[in-house]
Every structure is written in C-alpha cells, then in structure tokens.
Amino acid sequence: MSKEQFDAAIGAVPVSTVDLDAVLNRERRRARVAPWTAAGAGVAAVVVVATTVFTPGEPGPARVVPASPPSASSDPCAVSPYPPQTGPPAPETADVAAHRLSGVLTAAVQQRVAAGTKLQPHADGEYPKGKQHGPLTFFHVFSARVASGSTCGGGEDYFMAAATTAGKAGKGNVWAIVTRLGGNATPATECNPPPEGAQGTCDRTSGPHGEQIVALTFALPQDATVNQVNVTKPDGTGVIIEAENVADSAKQRHDVPPDMPPPLTLAQLKAIALDPKLTLYP
Numbered sequence: 303m304s305k306e307q308f309d310a311a312i313g314a315v316p317v318s319t320v321d322l323d324a325v326l327n328r329e330r331r332r333a334r335v336a337p338w339t340a341a342g343a344g345v346a347a348v349v350v351v352a353t354t355v356f357t358p359g360e361p362g363p364a365r366v367v368p369a370s371p372p373s374a375s376s377d378p379c380a381v382s383p384y385p386p387q388t389g390p391p392a393p394e395t396a397d398v399a400a401h402r403l404s405g406v407l408t409a410a411v412q413q414r415v416a417a418g419t420k421l422q423p424h425a426d427g428e429y430p431k432g433k434q435h436g437p438l439t440f441f442h443v444f445s446a447r448v449a450s451g452s453t454c455g456g457g458e459d460y461f462m463a464a465a466t467t468a469g470k471a472g473k474g475n476v477w478a479i480v481t482r483l484g485g486n487a488t489p490a491t492e493c494n495p496p497p498e499g500a501q502g503t504c505d506r507t508s509g510p511h512g513e514q515i516v517a518l519t520f521a522l523p524q525d526a527t528v529n530q531v532n533v534t535k536p537d538g539t540g541v542i543i544e545a546e547n548v549a550d551s552a553k554q555r556h557d558v559p560p561d562m563p564p565p566l567t568l569a570q571l572k573a574i575a576l577d578p579k580l581t582l583y584p
Contacts, residue, residue: 390583418469419467479542489541503518543574
C-alpha cells in the first residue's frame, strides 16, 4: 500500500512525526529479506506457561493457571523473535566491507549471466531513503533496537545488494545478503515446504569447507519462479542469494506471467555463495 492509499483510507488526521515512506520502505525491505522458508520467516511464537494442579486424594479435573502477563514496564526488546548474532565482529569498517563485497559479487554474477545481460539499479537498492545504490552495490542496513510501547523495532544489521537484469530473454533480478550469523537476516539452515500454492524442491547439503547449504527453487502459479541459496559458513558469515524471473520482486503479484527462467540457476547461485571472498572475514 502506498502513502497516497493510506491517506485516502484514513482521511484527515493531525500532522504526524512518523516518516511513513521510511516505514513502508523498511517493511518492503524486510519482506524481501525474509527467507521464503518458514524457518527463516522470523515469526515469533508466543508460549503460555501453565501449571497443572491436582486436588489431593481425588483425581478430579486439571486446573490450568496461565503465567502472569508481563508488566507494562517490561522491555519488549528483551525477548526478540530473532536469534542474537553469533558471528564475531567484522574486522573492516562498513564502507570498506561494502566496497569489497560489491566487487566480488558483481564479478561473480557477470561471469555467469547470459551474454549481453545488463545489470540495472533495483528499487531495493535505495537505502537510506533517497540514496539509490548501483546494481549489486552492497550497502550496510543497520538500525538500533528500540522499544516503542509494547513493540520492539529496529535491530537490522546486514549488507544487502540488488540488481535488475536485462537481457534478450527479458528482465529478472538478483539480490544478495551477507551478514554475521544470527539476527533477522540469518540464512535458513533447514528445508521447509514451499509457500502455500507453490511447487518446488529444496536440498540441504554440505560444502567443501563445512558450509551448510540450503538450496530451494519453486514456482508461484501463473507468476514468478524463485531460485534461492542459503549458506552458513564456518567463519561466522551467512549468505543468502536469490534470482527471480521478474524485474522487481516475486513477492509482488504480476499481471503478465514471465516466460523466462531466473537469470541464474541454483548451481550458479551456489557457486557464488560459496566463493571464499564473499565473506565478512577476509
């Protein structure tokens, strides 16, 4: 939903200090980052602790006493739906790491896409608002975890790059995440069923240096096809790299079904993700 649609739906309201465009951009980016698999969706389960009490000398029915709800002063950031980052601190500054990773990814993709394919800027390459990065140019997404009422926001910390691909067969896109293990952009480590209504496959294997690899592909009926590889590296780096046969995002509905495969195969994505230079610890 766009800002204009929000305005039309809610009518006249007092002036707000919330940057709605920034919120929409952040949620769009989170939707892109969240792995399609259920394990990596970052959905927090609410657990109710119960105590069963029996009346002495008589079996009787069990009585369930729910745990006391948290007090209003509880910090909503104290319990996060995302695992803490476990990778060691990166030795490079964010700017240096982003520049180095951009060169590695761009060269690896250009070597593998079809001849004549051009890399173009992608909407997900805008960060922060108003700053558009070039195709497959990494940028550091970071936001401190901040409590707001009963919710906890922020907590992003990863490098992202994206590009639209344009070739003779049509347009597609490629995007990648490089992050310390853990956090809200951690790669999937197990296979899960494809999204509802989609058909696909998923394989979990090991790499030549002990990497955990989850490679999945699926097709949304009458819409996009997705190839994605998740790699967990022993040095503490996590990599997610995806190729889709639409110019924007497979998580959007498209009126005209694409008639070309994604610009990179699973095997090609796997080779890129396993590149020893695609790491936060060079």
